[in-house]
Amino acid sequence: MGIVIAVISGKGGVGKTTATANVGLGIALNNKKCIVVDFDIGQRNLDMILGLENRVVYDMVQVMDGEASVKQAVIKSKIDENLNFLAASQTKDKSTLTSEKVKKLIDELKDNYDYVILDSPAGIESGFEHTIEYADKAIVIVNPEVSSIRDADRAIGILDAKSQKVKDGEEVEKYLIVNRISADMVQSGEMLCSEDILDILNIPLLGKVSEDRGVIDASNQGKPIILDNKSDAGQAYARIAGRICGENIPLKDVESVSTGMFKKLAGIFK
Amino acid sequence: MFSWLKKKQSASVAKDRLTIAIMSDRESNQDFQFLDELKAEILEVVKKYVDVSSVDIKKEVEGDIEALSIDVELNHKG
Numbered sequence: 001m002g003i004v005i006a007v008i009s010g011k012g013g014v015g016k017t018t019a020t021a022n023v024g025l026g027i028a029l030n031n032k033k034c035i036v037v038d039f040d041i042g043q044r045n046l047d048m049i050l051g052l053e054n055r056v057v058y059d060m061v062q063v064m065d066g067e068a069s070v071k072q073a074v075i076k077s078k079i080d081e082n083l084n085f086l087a088a089s090q091t092k093d094k095s096t097l098t099s100e101k102v103k104k105l106i107d108e109l110k111d112n113y114d115y116v117i118l119d120s121p122a123g124i125e126s127g128f129e130h131t132i133e134y135a136d137k138a139i140v141i142v143n144p145e146v147s148s149i150r151d152a153d154r155a156i157g158i159l160d161a162k163s164q165k166v167k168d169g170e171e172v173e174k175y176l177i178v179n180r181i182s183a184d185m186v187q188s189g190e191m192l193c194s195e196d197i198l199d200i201l202n203i204p205l206l207g208k209v210s211e212d213r214g215v216i217d218a219s220n221q222g223k224p225i226i227l228d229n230k231s232d233a234g235q236a237y238a239r240i241a242g243r244i245c246g247e248n249i250p251l252k253d254v255e256s257v258s259t260g261m262f263k264k265l266a267g268i269f270k
Numbered sequence: 271m272f273s274w275l276k277k278k279q280s281a282s283v284a285k286d287r288l289t290i291a292i293m294s295d296r297e298s299n300q301d302f303q304f305l306d307e308l309k310a311e312i313l314e315v316v317k318k319y320v321d322v323s324s325v326d327i328k329k330e331v332e333g334d335i336e337a338l339s340i341d342v343e344l345n346h347k348g
Contacts, residue, residue, distance in 0.1 A: 146284050146291075153292045157299050187282045196285045200292060 002033075002110040005117050005244075006135035010151030012122030012127055014143045015179040018215055019237075020119040021049040022226045023139065026241020028083035029226070032114040035074065037133040038088035040121040041097065047087050049079065051222020061089035064101040079227070084113065094127040106134045115244075124158050132159045135171045139206060143180045144192040153201055175206035177240065182211050186255045193255055207240035208222065209233050210254045298329075305329075312340065321345040 007023065009016040017040070022211035024036035037060055038046040047053040055075045058068035063086070070086075077083035086109075089096070109116045120131035132138060138159055142152045160169060165172050178194045185191035194208050218225040226237040232254065242249045305327050313325045326341040 146288055149288055150291055150295065154299070155294060157296065186281070189279065192281050192284050192288075196281065200285065200288050 002113045002116050004106055004110060004134060004136045005115065006120050006132045006138045006159075007141065008120045008132060008138055008152075008155050009122060009141045009148070009151070009184040010056075010124065011148045013131045014148050015209075015215070016122070016136045016141045017045050017049055017119055018219065018225075019139070019141050019177055019179065019209075020117055021046060021224045022233050022237035023241055023244065024085075024115075024117045025077070025080060025083050025224050026078040026113050026226050026237050027117070027244060028077070029238075030241055030245040030247075031082060032083050032245055033084075033112075034115040034117065035084040035086060035157040036117045036119065037109070038119050039127065040119060040224055041088050041094045043121065044088040044090045044166060046119050047085065047221050048222060050083075050085055051079075052077065052085050052087075053222070056087040058089045059089040059097055060105065063230055064105050067079065070112070071106075073225065079223070093214065094121070094125065097127065099130070099133060103134055124155055124185075128155070129158065129162050132163050134164055135159075135172055136165065137175070139175050139177060140201070140203065141177050141179055142197060142201070142213055144178060144182075144186070144197060146196075149192070149197055149200060156201065156203065165189075174203040176201060177202050177207050177209060178205070179209045180211045181208055181254055183255050183257050187257045191264070205251060207220035207236055208251065208254045209236040211239075212261045217223060314341070316342055 007020045009017055017135040020036055024034050036046060038044060041061065047056055053076050058073035060073065062068045063070055063073045074084055075085045077085060084154065095241040106116065121127040140152050140156060142148045159172060159174070160166055163172050176198065178197055182191055186193045194205060198205055210232040212225065212231055214228055214231040215225050215233050218228065225231055225234045226241070229238065236254065239249045239252065246266050309325045309327055313322060316322050316325070321344060322342055323345045324343045328339050330337045330339055
């Protein structure tokens with residue numbers, strides 16, 4: 001039986017879809033059968049980040065409505081055969097989702113994959129509630145920035161009130177990814193450090209991802225940054241995916257300038 | 271040097287402001303946790319006396335005053 005992980009953020013534009021793509025591919029690269037599902041109905045984006053936009057024939061709403069089977073709709077990635085993808089509907093409205101339909105789809109995916117990763121829409125509307133409803137775990141993506149952190153706390157609050165697991169008296173494990181860290185700014189006191197964010201949100205840290213120009217370059221090409229094992233963000237996602245798959249990988253300090261300085265020095269000697 | 275000191279503070283200002291904002295967010299969300307239950311119970315009680323179709327409860331905040339407004343909609347007469 002697969003594990004269902006919802007990727008949530010509260011605020012939009014913090015790198016949630018990028019994180020979903022990289023976490024999904026990272027799990028696949030760890031030899032686990034993984035499917036990523038875009039729950040952001042009406043704003044299909046994950047297909048672009050994964051470079052699969054031209055291969056989408058059926059979307060997840062069509063599967064839920066019985067117009068296509070899971071088999072017909074799921075796209076197998078050419079990057080890694082363990083990575084599978086189910087697209088969001090671009091035409092339908094978020095209101096098309098119902099608890100029954102979502103449960104049926106997720107139950108079927110759980111039977112077929114080790115990991116089911118759900119990219120939730122931003123905000124805390126019904127689309128978000130349906131994404132977290134049947135999740136076993138959640139990954140919360142924040143930027144070290146006040147509005148992102150506040151919205152994340154609100155999203156966590158809704159998760160803790162509305163998920164089926166919580167209603168059944170269990171707990172949904174939540175893990176934090178701090179995205180777009182600038183070591184220079186943390187060191188100069190202009191940016192919240194991960195420890196501060198952890199103090200505020202009070203959930204365990206899954207990983208820290210540095211601000212990395214390569215992320216945009218990667219999405220331009222539809223090749224998630226985790227494939228660039230020289231990039232800071234790519235390495236960070238590789239560590240994160242390893243942790244999700246049960247490996248004990250210590251957290252790397254990406255907030256000290258020393259790593260940046262070292263790099264600059266290394267650059268001189270290149 | 272002083273500008274450096276000033277900069278040093280903005281992350282800690284952010285932390286203080288967030289801690290307070292989130293505390294008050296969580297409190298007001300706590301208030302909402304019981305609303306569904308309250309709605310169901312009010313519906314049960316009122317139903318004993320009149321035929322109701324729905325109960326709607328809203329929390330309203332105006333300045334320093336917080337109020338719960340409860341709308342009870344009756345079923346149409348026979």
